[in-house]
Amino acid sequence: MKRKVLFYSFFILVFLLLQTTLLHYAAIMGVIPNILVVFIIITGLLRGNIEGGIVGFFAGLAVDLLFGGVLGFYALLGMYLGIAAGSVNRRLFRENLLVAVFFTFVYSVLYEFLIYVINNIMSGNMQYLYALTDVILPESVYNSIIALLMFPLLIRVEGWFEGKESKLRKY
Secondary structure (H helix, E strand, O other), X not given: OHHHHHHHHHXXXXXXXXXXXXXXXXXXXXXXXXXXXXXXXXXXXXXXXXXXXXXXXXXHHHHHHHOOOOOOHHHHHHHHHHHHHHHOOOOOOOOOHXXXXXXXXXXXXXXXXXXXXXXXXXXXXOOHHHHHHHHHHHHHHHHHHHHHHHHHHHHHHHHHHHHHHHHHHOO
């Protein structure tokens, strides 16, 4: 259990640092990937809705502490994202790369659209088409490409966790 906490804490910190520093140099048409969202989605797909929700909560809390105007906004959205991604865990072959890429795209669109609507609902200036075509869809495609790279790493770690857990259960 300690290994999981250390692993998730380490990767949340590393991905948050990458998100805020180096990924701005990898912007395509002004859009950068949201690797924390990809991490939450893949964790939810591989480990289930409980771990996905926990990882989503703490990743969102880290974003809240750095950028959030309201503490808990991104934590709550991250938790719901992890739970939603983990809810399809048992219905699909979760170690399939195409499943991870597809759900990364779908959940990224939903997550970013929800953030856009919530952030702009009070202003009344809802430019859905602009947000969808210039920000949300390109970022979701970019997130899907990042999922292609991140998924094999997290599959190996997931296999390592399963091996350690099965050894612990054999006493």
